[in-house]
Amino acid sequence: MNNYKLTIQYDGGRYKGWQRLGDSENTIQGKIENALSVMVGQSIEIIGSSRTDAGVHALAQVANFKISDNMPESKIMNFLNHYLPPDISITEVELVDDRFHARYNAKDKTYLYKIWNEVYSHPFMRKYSMHVGKKLDIEKMKRACQYFIGEHDFTAYSNAKSKKKDTVRKIYSLDVEEVEGFIQFRVSGNGFLYNMVRKMIGTLIEIGLGEKEAEEIPTILLSKERVQTGGMADACGLYLEKINF
Amino acid sequence: MNNYKLTIQYDGGRYKGWQRLGDSENTIQGKIENALSVMVGQSIEIIGSSRTDAGVHALAQVANFKISDNMPESKIMNFLNHYLPPDISITEVELVDDRFHARYNAKDKTYLYKIWNEVYSHPFMRKYSMHVGKKLDIEKMKRACQYFIGEHDFTAYSNAKSKKKDTVRKIYSLDVEEVEGFIQFRVSGNGFLYNMVRKMIGTLIEIGLGEKEAEEIPTILLSKERVQTGGMADACGLYLEKINF
Numbered sequence: 001m002n003n004y005k006l007t008i009q010y011d012g013g014r015y016k017g018w019q020r021l022g023d024s025e026n027t028i029q030g031k032i033e034n035a036l037s038v039m040v041g042q043s044i045e046i047i048g049s050s051r052t053d054a055g056v057h058a059l060a061q062v063a064n065f066k067i068s069d070n071m072p073e074s075k076i077m078n079f080l081n082h083y084l085p086p087d088i089s090i091t092e093v094e095l096v097d098d099r100f101h102a103r104y105n106a107k108d109k110t111y112l113y114k115i116w117n118e119v120y121s122h123p124f125m126r127k128y129s130m131h132v133g134k135k136l137d138i139e140k141m142k143r144a145c146q147y148f149i150g151e152h153d154f155t156a157y158s159n160a161k162s163k164k165k166d167t168v169r170k171i172y173s174l175d176v177e178e179v180e181g182f183i184q185f186r187v188s189g190n191g192f193l194y195n196m197v198r199k200m201i202g203t204l205i206e207i208g209l210g211e212k213e214a215e216e217i218p219t220i221l222l223s224k225e226r227v228q229t230g231g232m233a234d235a236c237g238l239y240l241e242k243i244n245f
Numbered sequence: 246m247n248n249y250k251l252t253i254q255y256d257g258g259r260y261k262g263w264q265r266l267g268d269s270e271n272t273i274q275g276k277i278e279n280a281l282s283v284m285v286g287q288s289i290e291i292i293g294s295s296r297t298d299a300g301v302h303a304l305a306q307v308a309n310f311k312i313s314d315n316m317p318e319s320k321i322m323n324f325l326n327h328y329l330p331p332d333i334s335i336t337e338v339e340l341v342d343d344r345f346h347a348r349y350n351a352k353d354k355t356y357l358y359k360i361w362n363e364v365y366s367h368p369f370m371r372k373y374s375m376h377v378g379k380k381l382d383i384e385k386m387k388r389a390c391q392y393f394i395g396e397h398d399f400t401a402y403s404n405a406k407s408k409k410k411d412t413v414r415k416i417y418s419l420d421v422e423e424v425e426g427f428i429q430f431r432v433s434g435n436g437f438l439y440n441m442v443r444k445m446i447g448t449l450i451e452i453g454l455g456e457k458e459a460e461e462i463p464t465i466l467l468s469k470e471r472v473q474t475g476g477m478a479d480a481c482g483l484y485l486e487k488i489n490f
Contacts, residue, residue, distance in 0.1 A: 009365075009367075009368050010368050011368040011369055011371075057368075057369070077364075077365075078364065081364060081365040081366070086366040086368070086371045086376075087366075087368045087371065088368065089365040089366055089367070089368055090365060091365060119322075119323065119326060120254075120322075120326040120334040120335060120336060121326070121331040121332075121334055122254075122334070123254050123255050123256040123302075123331070123332045123333065123334055124256055124302070124373055126256075126331045126332065128369055131331075
């Protein structure tokens with residue numbers, strides 16, 4: 001079997017997320033599997049590194065799939081890009097070692113979160129960032145970021161629907177910077193629970209608005225009481241940015 | 246009367262262009278006039294600097310309007326941004342001299358044109374750039390740009406529907422550069438005919454693809470035979486970038 005690694009960029013706006021759900025066409029995984037199945041003439045399953053939520057974007061999602069044919073990488077890339085809708089692009093195809101597994105071999109993942117922090121909306125980025133009209137206090141948020149770094153039980157930042165038993169994750173870094181009117185958070189970790197990044201950013205926004213104090217984060221983490229969905233940042237500001245293997 | 250100058254940013258994607266057409270709601274001018282009329286309780290007309298085509302964007306369109314009330318600039322800005330849809334933003338409101346006229350006082354205008362020049366589409370910029378899958382020859386296009394600079398009769402680059410008698414315009418500069426996978430054209434001039442920029446970019450793309458030679462531009466200009474609409478670059482790649490007064 002030939003094992004191919006795909007690097008994928010997508011605007012998650014009109015999808016129910018990465019993961020194929022039954023027969024639903026409306027997932028990124030489903031769209032790519034359909035295209036591959038047309039290409040090889042039989043049903044193909046792909047393994048994605050991260051199961052991004054509904055509405056979440058990716059700059060470089062990674063997936064792999066195995067087929068018996070040895071096809072040139074460029075041929076696969078051209079076929080998929082021709083067949084896929086313009087909001088999903090394959091930016092790289094690579095024939096890899098047979099043992100490569102996009103999910104199990106992922107060592108760390110980086111997510112980017114964009115906030116547009118002006119009173120008026122951003123006409124071109126309104127679907128690609130969260131609009132927060134009130135001024136956020138960057139210094140307060142910077143200080144708050146430190147409390148998330150390290151290994152913690154993230155039950156408080158998980159979703160009740162998730163059935164994962166292991167809720168301990170390690171955050172390697174979490175930074176915030178201002179870039180041309182946008183406030184950008186970048187978080188790297190060994191893995192993230194369902195909704196975890198959006199709930200973390202939700203708390204950071206509350207701190208930036210003065211509604212919570214940075215020092216409350218350890219208490220929230222230790223409480224293991226789930227942050228409510230109301231305190232969750234919008235899906236449209238979140239991007240899966242990079243996966244290291 | 247108090248004369249206010251507005252700076253406006255918009256995603257032109259779902260509009261029939263700047264200029265109000267009869268009762269049509271679906272123009273940028275119409276949307277802003279409606280909002281202003283609600284604000285002051287009577288019908289208000291605004292004067293825009295440039296009549297951008299259907300689907301064309303603006304980073305900094307300028308308009309002015311006169312009202313008898315002296316209202317704080319911030320109040321106007323907040324009202325409009327609250328009332329307008331998120332694809333139209335007012336980025337500045339300024340009380341100006343009574344003689345300021347957004348159209349007559351415009352000295353020069355700059356348009357930006359974005360092309361995404363990769364085989365795959367750009368998921369986030371697909372509505373904000375023209376996708377050209379075949380590689381464009383930048384050096385050829387750079388050379389071709391020079392032929393447009395200066396004062397010319399732009400009948401060949403006008404639209405048959407336009408009734409303007411004076412078809413002479415002066416181009417001050419026209420540059421092309423590569424910026425992170427995008428090819429960006431920036432053109433400044435004392436004015437532009439309807440569809441003129443898109444038709445010029447259309448010719449430059451043909452040159453970049455090797456379908457035309459740079460040296461044909463003077464002949465096309467002198468012929469005064471209209472470039473066909475087929476040779477016109479997509480509206481979604483064009484941005485009104487700056488107006489100097």
